[in-house]
Amino acid sequence: MTDDGFPPLDQLTPRKAKLEHKALAAEIAAADLAYFQEDRPILEDAVYDARKRRLLALEEAFPALRSAASVQVGARPAARFAKIRHRVPMLSLGNAFADEDVGDFVQRVRSFLGRKAQDEIVFTAEPKIDGLSLSLRYENGQLVSAATRGDGEEGEDVTQNARTVAEIPQALSGEDVPEVIEVRGEIYLGHRDFAEINTRQREKGLAEFANPRNAAAGSLRQLDASITASRPLRFFAYAWGEMPVPPAATQFGVVEAFRRWGFRTNTLMVRCADLAEMLAHYRLIESQRASLGYDIDGVVYKVDELALQLRLGFVARAPRWAIAHKFPAELATTVLEKIEIQVGRTGALSPVARLRPVTVGGVVVTNATLHNEDYIRGFDSKGERIRSGEPPDIREGDTVTVKRAGDVIPRVEAVDLARRPADAKPYLFPTACPACGSHATRELNPRTGKEDAVRRCTGGLICPAQAVERLKHFVSRDALDIDGLGDRQIEFFHTDPELPVKEPADIFTLARRDAANLKKLKDKDGFGAQSVAKLFAAIDDRRAPPLNRFIFGLGIRHIGETNARLLARHYGSFAQLRQAVMAAEQPGSPERQELDAIDGVGPTVVEALLEFFAEAHNQEMLDRLLAEVTPQPLEAVASTSPVAGKIVVFTGALEQMTRDEAKAMAERLGAKVAGSVSSKTDLLVAGPGAGSKLKDAARHGVEVIDEAGWFTLVGGQAAG
Template identity: 65%
Template sequence: MLFEFFHKPLEGLSYEKKKSVVQNFDRHILSHFEGIAKRLIDVINEADRRYYIEDAPILSDSEYDILRRAAVILRRNRSDLRSLLADIKNVGAKPSEKFGKILHRVPMLSLANAFTDGDVKDFAERIRRFLQFKSETPLVFTSEPKIDGLSLSLRYEYGKLVSAATRGDRYVGEDVTANARTVHDIPQHLKDGHVPDICEVRGEVYLSHADFAAINERQEAAGKQPFANPRNAAAGSLRQLDPAITASRPLRFFAYAWGEMSAMPASTQHGMIDAFRSFGFKTNPLTKLVSSVEEMLAHYHAIETDRANLGYDIDGVVYKVDDLLLQERLGFVSRSPRWALAHKFPAQQAVTVLEDIEIFVGRTGSLNPVAKLKPVTVGGVVVSNATLHNEDYIRGIGGDGQPIRNGVDIRIGDTVVVLRAGDVIPKVLDVVLDKRPADSKPYVFPTRCPVCDSHAVREVNPRTGREDSVRRCTGGLICSAQARERLKHFVSRNAFDIEGLGGQRIEELYDEGLIKGPQDIFTLEARNARGLQRLENREGWGSTSVKNLFSAIEARRSIDLNRFIFALGMPHIGETTARLLARHFGTFEALREAAKAAADHDSEAYAELTSIGGIGEVVADAIVEFFKEGHNEDMLDGLLREVKPVPIEAAQTDTPVAGKTVVFTGSLEQMTREEAKAMAERLGAKVAGSVSKKTDIVVAGPGAGSKLDKAREFDVQIMDEDGWFELVGRK
């Protein structure tokens, strides 16, 4: 079953969005997710920003993890949703402007998650299938506690610490070198004689429970707000502008991973950890080698049992394939390595009263119900909002149309069980039926938009023949809620990222009639200069804030093409899909022309669009429909008079196949299909699912059929696996 939820924007957010999360899901997710999948990326991006940059999470770990898990299932089973959900690979957040920036030579990715013992078994089986290992072939993993802290990358050159960077947006992190030097567990010089000349050691900065309690005592004694938990305290301590503040807090560091290495000190994961220890780092003593699923789970449950006695926070156990050569073969999928998995601990629950249900309208017109709770403490955090997912969930109906909670509906006044893991908003899990008030009445979900009073309808999914779970406002652009949310998306972190133009400012400027569309942002300064009531004279502004805003807007008149595409808010177009389109077409003009030509599904343009790796018919149709709308064309004409989208570089440019479009067909004998795709993408190539005139190379194995014929028809370069390996220098 699949559900979604949204809650009221929290006070003080510069980028306000409705949040959604998936509660439980099974095989029926594959036929019911399309209607809400496009919101996953927005939710995850905002959650990343709040978690990594503001150290103030807005989704619980389990809610956040389940979103990503759902997307992984869909990407494996529904080709039409793969590009739509491609942006779940993103992790981290844009580095704060208050710090310098450091480029990660090797991106800092995160891990896929498991929630059950069965998930761990599936993980091990997937690895065996990918590697084509038989059941009797040995496969060893390391198993280690997952520290709940702040990820940090330390760069040493000739044994000397030269820089320290947070994860940031996974490519660029915040420069916290001066602060890292004050952490006792971080060596200034590496002591072992076999340290590589270039050595990037990665790990987690954390606080012990005792040190956290002492810090909060000092915070309260000084009349300051105490930290919510050790993770937030550790992150806030490391990200201080004054290193003296960091030095005053007893931060600790466990080393367990690496980035750039001029030479590898070991050939196994556990060997690398041993090397870190010899260099002078602290490594977790609970890390051990396991050689079966049974041993993995036994270690997990042993750590879970002793979790409260560790003296520091962990939120699960991490399994990694031990052999580094196998790790290289396995490569990466989505946002995470295939060879690693984080097995998370269970969530927490509490009981309280549901006092009201409020409806909020999202960017796409979705009517999103939120439970307003009598405040309750769950795991040390007071919560008052919770997800109600959608209309059917309130009625006691699951995503497959079958009863949930034994068909019990949710009503105002009910005593409810809420579920929470981490530090953020919970979800309504169940109803305590014997405490239901005698005069309670079923909740009547609105059929008209609470913002613009337009009809709100549930469309029938043409693929399944069933009603979508989400009711949507039909008001479109006349609905101010949708217009506001689209503008907020346009200026959001992964889009135009305009400093000083957050959600509250968008609301204000929209209500004043100063910004109705994206193009109006870039004419605001000129109109302000001619206006009778200037922004700087309005309450809450001032000359400095207005000057800074206009400077931030001016700085975005030139923007990377992928960000420009993402900012437009086209359905199904997330960050990764926007990057795919930007790299494939090169310029916005080329994309625009292709989209218009692709309105004819029999055209070469439509074939080209759907042949792009990660772009299926659903995404292609969404692109076509966006450019067919006259008001979108008018908006683009106005926007492009003010803004210049800049082409982006290819992922890699120093390989023989960088920038080329490759198709693999037939039965590959020396590598699996997934392994071939992973290799090509690492080398900067684009992998397509079908052959077109734009295809550069077809790698054909035995049994290649129509794709090989089409390659010959289009005079495309054809080679076998040996030819491919020779071309890319792997033989």
């Protein structure tokens, strides 16, 4: 067995590898969903990373198993601000929590580019500022607009507020200033300025800010620009959006140009020739963290050469050429007062620790995740985590150490058994759903032959907690993102006798039903005429959601943001997706072949889709919902390219670029990349050593070209 408990790769048959890959992919997808969407981690960081590494190792050893990765970013802009659509999306970064993760990142970059160990790749390293991302647009050197990140594609218009920030130039100086340039960076507050703001808040009898980031965000997002002007906001420039002609060929050179043009840039940004230099600079910045005078939460590494950044491109919604190396999470000690069970939309029973309030890393924490029942049992005699799940356990009344994993999600890290109350009793995890009373069971994991760590309610549609959580998911920020319809409002409407919301379609009939009711929503506690008008307007604003958000919002198991986007890109409309999946129930059908061939959509996702659309009640729910909303196709990517909308398959050895690079290029040009050839395939790009896919192409009458023909077809866009 390997160090992580897996059988050696050379002992696996293709069938065993496929079964293990399927189980791992499902486990990782569930962990991603729990972590990124529900703030409810079900795997420890080290365990999650081990699963990811194993998945990648399997895909390297068995290339037919390759699948897509998943990341998330952003939140939709608030309705009280006008909106600005970013010409170039503002993306998030993947995270590294250990030196080994950074080494893996460097190796991934080398592998993608086909570089050998002796080939130099220069990286930049700079502090990761803990503030609010901002994009500044200049035309002919003059500031014309400023926008927050928002959901990465559309942000809040804070132009007037940004004009009050002293470190944001109103006009750029220099002979090489482009006609159009979007400079991006971070708005933040220094520690001393933050303390002074909170002093003034106390003197006025107002609530204090929890930390400098919250204070900076609140200061920039004021409707009254004079309030923003009264607060000493600062700005570091480090990135860019639209910029037709960069002033330099490297990341470092462009940031130097920013400084010439009048921006403040971070003096701790350096170039690093290898991994050792990157980690050494990380240690230096970490040692200076407390004396910088502003908050940082890690170090960002980027490939320095812009041409290589272009080749590397993006995966999901993050660049392949950059990563954030986060600092170790801060710890605090407090008392666990109660353990409560929350039921998620998939029926998962998740234990939550209710804590005596404690400040961790500048944030007051009252809740922490306990992951699952095995996690509750898994402390050893020294109060440290163990794998076996044997007693001693964690109990209500224990004194615990709380850690903010990745400086975001609090979790119970250790228990002080010496301070355990004498009357503390072992916690008995429920075997019945606390919401509906149905049995709660642990399914058998096909990979390990053991029970899954997660216990799930078997109540399904009769479980009110699952229904409520599905509705919360549907309106969440990464799905339809309806302003004014948060968790509290969903819970209210779900039980309201006059305006019940039991399924998504009910949300869009609220205004009509309210108009027909004698008792109006505006007259109920917590509402008013203005808030109701805003809510109904926000709901109407979501009647034409982007297709990927609509698919994600349906809450189909194993369909996260990445798979929702893949499906939206591939099928173009919900009607086509629905029709294709229903037809794909027939094994061997062209629709099934097409679905199986979508690159990144594995068998777990296919089965989840088939199961969802096979349920009559889901079809009825969709009919009612689609009578109210019209999902919109994603904006065409490079729609003028000759391969836009075509299904392309790559096979054989490629000489000018790696296989991953070829796929990334095709997707940038609007093509849909598949992993196998079917009757739906439009084009096969075949390099030397192409095998069975050539025969499949001949059988289906698919056009075949070589690598040179590909570059000719797409306009000579060589890999560089």
